[in-house]
Amino acid sequence: MSGQWRLILALAASLVVAVFAVINVDPVQVDYLFGTAEWPLILIIIGSALLGGLMIGSVGMWRIYRLQQEIKQLRHKAEHHEQSSTDTPSPSTGLKRQEAGQETEQKDEPKA
Structure with a gap:
Protein backbone atom coordinates (compact mmCIF):
# COMPACT_ATOMS: atom_id res chain seq x y z
CA MET A 1 0.00 0.00 0.00
CA SER A 2 2.90 2.32 0.73
CA GLY A 3 4.15 2.06 -2.85
CA GLN A 4 0.78 3.15 -4.21
CA TRP A 5 0.71 6.23 -2.00
CA ARG A 6 4.23 7.16 -3.07
CA LEU A 7 3.21 6.87 -6.71
CA ILE A 8 0.13 9.01 -6.15
CA LEU A 9 2.15 11.68 -4.33
CA ALA A 10 4.83 11.64 -7.04
CA LEU A 11 2.20 12.10 -9.76
CA ALA A 12 0.57 14.94 -7.81
CA ALA A 13 3.93 16.67 -7.35
CA SER A 14 4.70 16.24 -11.04
CA LEU A 15 1.36 17.74 -11.95
CA VAL A 16 2.00 20.77 -9.72
CA VAL A 17 5.45 21.30 -11.27
CA ALA A 18 4.04 20.93 -14.80
CA VAL A 19 1.24 23.45 -14.17
CA PHE A 20 3.70 25.87 -12.55
CA ALA A 21 6.07 25.51 -15.51
CA VAL A 22 3.34 26.06 -18.12
CA ILE A 23 2.18 29.24 -16.39
CA ASN A 24 5.73 30.67 -16.37
CA VAL A 25 6.80 30.78 -20.03
CA ASP A 26 8.53 34.17 -20.03
CA PRO A 27 12.21 34.24 -21.02
CA VAL A 28 14.68 34.78 -18.17
CA GLN A 29 18.38 35.55 -18.13
CA VAL A 30 20.55 32.68 -16.84
CA ASP A 31 24.10 33.46 -15.68
CA TYR A 32 26.73 30.77 -16.23
CA LEU A 33 30.36 30.78 -15.15
CA PHE A 34 31.38 31.52 -18.74
CA GLY A 35 28.54 33.81 -19.86
CA THR A 36 24.81 34.49 -19.88
CA ALA A 37 21.87 33.32 -21.95
CA GLU A 38 18.11 33.79 -22.11
CA TRP A 39 15.99 30.70 -21.67
CA PRO A 40 12.23 30.24 -21.28
CA LEU A 41 11.41 29.80 -17.60
CA ILE A 42 9.47 26.61 -18.40
CA LEU A 43 12.71 24.91 -19.49
CA ILE A 44 14.53 26.08 -16.37
CA ILE A 45 11.77 24.76 -14.08
CA ILE A 46 11.43 21.41 -15.85
CA GLY A 47 15.21 20.99 -16.10
CA SER A 48 15.65 21.76 -12.41
CA ALA A 49 12.91 19.29 -11.46
CA LEU A 50 14.47 16.57 -13.64
CA LEU A 51 17.96 17.15 -12.24
CA GLY A 52 16.60 17.05 -8.69
CA GLY A 53 14.82 13.80 -9.43
CA ARG A 66 25.17 -0.65 -0.34
CA LEU A 67 22.37 -2.53 1.43
CA GLN A 68 22.56 -5.37 -1.11
CA GLN A 69 26.32 -5.61 -0.53
CA GLU A 70 25.77 -5.71 3.23
CA ILE A 71 23.14 -8.45 2.84
CA LYS A 72 25.56 -10.46 0.69
CA GLN A 73 28.32 -10.14 3.31
CA LEU A 74 25.99 -11.11 6.16
CA ARG A 75 24.72 -14.16 4.25
CA HIS A 76 28.30 -15.20 3.57
CA HIS A 81 29.31 -19.67 10.75
CA GLU A 82 26.75 -22.39 10.07
CA GLN A 83 29.32 -24.53 8.29
CA SER A 84 31.87 -24.16 11.08
CA SER A 85 29.27 -24.92 13.77
CA THR A 86 28.22 -28.17 12.06
CA ASP A 87 31.86 -29.29 11.64
CA THR A 88 32.76 -29.01 15.35
CA PRO A 89 30.29 -30.25 17.96
CA SER A 90 29.45 -27.81 20.69
CA PRO A 91 30.18 -28.75 24.32
CA SER A 92 26.47 -29.24 25.04
CA THR A 93 26.17 -31.66 22.11
CA GLY A 94 29.11 -33.67 23.41
CA LEU A 95 27.55 -33.89 26.88
CA LYS A 96 24.26 -35.06 25.44
CA ARG A 97 26.05 -37.80 23.52
CA GLN A 98 27.90 -38.94 26.65
CA GLU A 99 24.67 -39.02 28.69
CA ALA A 100 22.93 -41.00 25.96
CA GLY A 101 25.81 -43.49 25.94
CA GLN A 102 25.59 -43.97 29.72
CA GLU A 103 21.84 -44.58 29.55
CA THR A 104 22.28 -47.34 26.98
CA GLU A 105 25.00 -48.99 29.10
CA GLN A 106 22.74 -48.95 32.14
CA LYS A 107 19.91 -50.59 30.19
CA ASP A 108 22.20 -53.38 29.00
CA GLU A 109 23.38 -54.34 32.51
CA PRO A 110 21.37 -57.08 34.20
CA LYS A 111 19.57 -56.13 37.38
CA ALA A 112 20.41 -58.13 40.49
Whole structure:
Protein backbone atom coordinates (compact mmCIF):
# COMPACT_ATOMS: atom_id res chain seq x y z
CA MET A 1 0.00 0.00 0.00
CA SER A 2 2.90 2.32 0.73
CA GLY A 3 4.15 2.06 -2.85
CA GLN A 4 0.78 3.15 -4.21
CA TRP A 5 0.71 6.23 -2.00
CA ARG A 6 4.23 7.16 -3.07
CA LEU A 7 3.21 6.87 -6.71
CA ILE A 8 0.13 9.01 -6.15
CA LEU A 9 2.15 11.68 -4.33
CA ALA A 10 4.83 11.64 -7.04
CA LEU A 11 2.20 12.10 -9.76
CA ALA A 12 0.57 14.94 -7.81
CA ALA A 13 3.93 16.67 -7.35
CA SER A 14 4.70 16.24 -11.04
CA LEU A 15 1.36 17.74 -11.95
CA VAL A 16 2.00 20.77 -9.72
CA VAL A 17 5.45 21.30 -11.27
CA ALA A 18 4.04 20.93 -14.80
CA VAL A 19 1.24 23.45 -14.17
CA PHE A 20 3.70 25.87 -12.55
CA ALA A 21 6.07 25.51 -15.51
CA VAL A 22 3.34 26.06 -18.12
CA ILE A 23 2.18 29.24 -16.39
CA ASN A 24 5.73 30.67 -16.37
CA VAL A 25 6.80 30.78 -20.03
CA ASP A 26 8.53 34.17 -20.03
CA PRO A 27 12.21 34.24 -21.02
CA VAL A 28 14.68 34.78 -18.17
CA GLN A 29 18.38 35.55 -18.13
CA VAL A 30 20.55 32.68 -16.84
CA ASP A 31 24.10 33.46 -15.68
CA TYR A 32 26.73 30.77 -16.23
CA LEU A 33 30.36 30.78 -15.15
CA PHE A 34 31.38 31.52 -18.74
CA GLY A 35 28.54 33.81 -19.86
CA THR A 36 24.81 34.49 -19.88
CA ALA A 37 21.87 33.32 -21.95
CA GLU A 38 18.11 33.79 -22.11
CA TRP A 39 15.99 30.70 -21.67
CA PRO A 40 12.23 30.24 -21.28
CA LEU A 41 11.41 29.80 -17.60
CA ILE A 42 9.47 26.61 -18.40
CA LEU A 43 12.71 24.91 -19.49
CA ILE A 44 14.53 26.08 -16.37
CA ILE A 45 11.77 24.76 -14.08
CA ILE A 46 11.43 21.41 -15.85
CA GLY A 47 15.21 20.99 -16.10
CA SER A 48 15.65 21.76 -12.41
CA ALA A 49 12.91 19.29 -11.46
CA LEU A 50 14.47 16.57 -13.64
CA LEU A 51 17.96 17.15 -12.24
CA GLY A 52 16.60 17.05 -8.69
CA GLY A 53 14.82 13.80 -9.43
CA LEU A 54 17.97 12.29 -10.93
CA MET A 55 19.99 13.31 -7.88
CA ILE A 56 17.46 11.83 -5.45
CA GLY A 57 17.18 8.69 -7.57
CA SER A 58 20.94 8.20 -7.72
CA VAL A 59 21.26 8.57 -3.94
CA GLY A 60 18.47 6.01 -3.51
CA MET A 61 20.11 3.60 -5.95
CA TRP A 62 23.44 4.01 -4.13
CA ARG A 63 21.78 3.18 -0.79
CA ILE A 64 20.11 0.10 -2.31
CA TYR A 65 23.45 -1.05 -3.74
CA ARG A 66 25.17 -0.65 -0.34
CA LEU A 67 22.37 -2.53 1.43
CA GLN A 68 22.56 -5.37 -1.11
CA GLN A 69 26.32 -5.61 -0.53
CA GLU A 70 25.77 -5.71 3.23
CA ILE A 71 23.14 -8.45 2.84
CA LYS A 72 25.56 -10.46 0.69
CA GLN A 73 28.32 -10.14 3.31
CA LEU A 74 25.99 -11.11 6.16
CA ARG A 75 24.72 -14.16 4.25
CA HIS A 76 28.30 -15.20 3.57
CA LYS A 77 29.17 -14.81 7.28
CA ALA A 78 26.05 -16.77 8.29
CA GLU A 79 26.89 -19.61 5.89
CA HIS A 80 30.48 -19.69 7.12
CA HIS A 81 29.31 -19.67 10.75
CA GLU A 82 26.75 -22.39 10.07
CA GLN A 83 29.32 -24.53 8.29
CA SER A 84 31.87 -24.16 11.08
CA SER A 85 29.27 -24.92 13.77
CA THR A 86 28.22 -28.17 12.06
CA ASP A 87 31.86 -29.29 11.64
CA THR A 88 32.76 -29.01 15.35
CA PRO A 89 30.29 -30.25 17.96
CA SER A 90 29.45 -27.81 20.69
CA PRO A 91 30.18 -28.75 24.32
CA SER A 92 26.47 -29.24 25.04
CA THR A 93 26.17 -31.66 22.11
CA GLY A 94 29.11 -33.67 23.41
CA LEU A 95 27.55 -33.89 26.88
CA LYS A 96 24.26 -35.06 25.44
CA ARG A 97 26.05 -37.80 23.52
CA GLN A 98 27.90 -38.94 26.65
CA GLU A 99 24.67 -39.02 28.69
CA ALA A 100 22.93 -41.00 25.96
CA GLY A 101 25.81 -43.49 25.94
CA GLN A 102 25.59 -43.97 29.72
CA GLU A 103 21.84 -44.58 29.55
CA THR A 104 22.28 -47.34 26.98
CA GLU A 105 25.00 -48.99 29.10
CA GLN A 106 22.74 -48.95 32.14
CA LYS A 107 19.91 -50.59 30.19
CA ASP A 108 22.20 -53.38 29.00
CA GLU A 109 23.38 -54.34 32.51
CA PRO A 110 21.37 -57.08 34.20
CA LYS A 111 19.57 -56.13 37.38
CA ALA A 112 20.41 -58.13 40.49
